[in-house]
Amino acid sequence: MHKENKRKILQDETLKQHPFTVPEGYFENFAGRLNRRIREEEEKQVPVRRLRSPDRFRVAMAAAVILLALVSYPIIRLITSSQEQLSDFPDLVLLDEMNIIEEDLYLMELMENGTVADDEEEIYLNQAMEHLALNEVELDIISE
Amino acid sequence: MAEWDDRKILEGMNTPGNEESAFNHLVNKYQERLYWHIRKIVIDHEDADDVLQNTFIKTWKSLSEFRADSRLFTWLYRIATNEALTFLKQKRKRTFAPIEKMENMLGEQLESDPYFDGDEIQLKLQQSILKLPEKQRMVFNMKYFEGLKYEEMAEILGTSVGALKASYHHAVKKIEAMLGKD
Numbered sequence: 001m002h003k004e005n006k007r008k009i010l011q012d013e014t015l016k017q018h019p020f021t022v023p024e025g026y027f028e029n030f031a032g033r034l035n036r037r038i039r040e041e042e043e044k045q046v047p048v049r050r051l052r053s054p055d056r057f058r059v060a061m062a063a064a065v066i067l068l069a070l071v072s073y074p075i076i077r078l079i080t081s082s083q084e085q086l087s088d089f090p091d092l093v094l095l096d097e098m099n100i101i102e103e104d105l106y107l108m109e110l111m112e113n114g115t116v117a118d119d120e121e122e123i124y125l126n127q128a129m130e131h132l133a134l135n136e137v138e139l140d141i142i143s144e
Numbered sequence: 145m146a147e148w149d150d151r152k153i154l155e156g157m158n159t160p161g162n163e164e165s166a167f168n169h170l171v172n173k174y175q176e177r178l179y180w181h182i183r184k185i186v187i188d189h190e191d192a193d194d195v196l197q198n199t200f201i202k203t204w205k206s207l208s209e210f211r212a213d214s215r216l217f218t219w220l221y222r223i224a225t226n227e228a229l230t231f232l233k234q235k236r237k238r239t240f241a242p243i244e245k246m247e248n249m250l251g252e253q254l255e256s257d258p259y260f261d262g263d264e265i266q267l268k269l270q271q272s273i274l275k276l277p278e279k280q281r282m283v284f285n286m287k288y289f290e291g292l293k294y295e296e297m298a299e300i301l302g303t304s305v306g307a308l309k310a311s312y313h314h315a316v317k318k319i320e321a322m323l324g325k326d
Contacts, residue, residue, distance in 0.1 A: 009265070009269075009320065009323050010288070010316060010319065010320060010323075015265065015266060015269060016288065016289060018180060018183075018184065018289055019260055019261050019262025019263075019266040019267070019270065020180070020183050020184075020189070020259060020260060020261070020262075021259045021260070021261045022179075022189060022259060023189070023259070026193075027175060027176055027179070030171070030175055030193075030196070031168055031171045031172060031175070033197070034171060034197055034200055034201075035164075035168075037197060037201070038201060038204060041201065
């Protein structure tokens with residue numbers, strides 16, 4: 001009998017109604033409070049960090065190095081490219097070094113192309129050779 | 145606010161511009177059920193309110209991870225259960241109280257709790273439930289008060305139906321013994 005009474009306690013349907021309550025309007029207001037909290041948390045997620053003095057100095061130094069590199073790069077490029085250009089044209093380099101004037105170039109071209117008449121050619125050739133020799137031009141280079 | 149079904153809620157959450165509206169419908173639909181589940185675990189109303197908010201915030205942040213292989217309700221229930229248990233664990237750490245002592249403290253607080261409206265036998269029942277091991281307490285509450293099926297509980301708690309039936313049976317025996325002492 002006593003055992004049956006014990007079992008009956010839990011079978012009592014009124015016990016199944018939970019005895020807890022909530023403040024008035026709790027569920028009606030819950031969604032509004034929740035949305036406010038979500039907005040607050042989302043705003044907190046991206047803090048704006050102010051740089052401390054040592055950080056500011058490091059950032060300034062880094063910026064200065066980058067600026068220096070940007071300014072100096074075109075200058076360096078200009079210097080190296082002019083040298084490259086000269087090396088692409090070895091004849092010009094040699095000519096530059098030989099300090100040959102325009103008339104000399106003309107004579108050299110004549111000798112190569114053979115556009116001068118035969119009888120005059122020898123005269124021009126001799127004059128050219130003499131001229132070039134006076135100007136200390138390497139005759140081997142010309143013949144090449 | 146007209147209630148949306150789960151499919152409409154999930155569609156809304158995955159549609160740019162409709163997320164907030166769909167989320168509000170989800171909160172409106174499940175807040176009470178989840179609240180009472182949480183309240184039975186943590187007992188105190190203010191604590192239950194905190195846990196319920198945490199549950200929905202976690203839901204808001206991770207709804208894109210929800211896989212439709214489980215029902216929305218069981219997924220929410222699982223989040224709420226985990227949040228409530230985590231809350232109790234943190235509360236124990238803050239008070240440096242062992243498990244049994246804290247559950248006893250919660251039972252004693254019920255007598256003076258302004259949001260406890262039960263009679264003497266209901267008070268004794270709640271105090272007896274608090275003496276059960278944590279998971280057994282949850283099984284008892286979900287079956288006895290919330291009327292969940294064992295299959296639903298298995299999905300929420302990640303335990304087999306057989307284990308849940310055994311757990312509930314033992315819980316009932318213990319409570320009957322405790323109530324029968326007085």
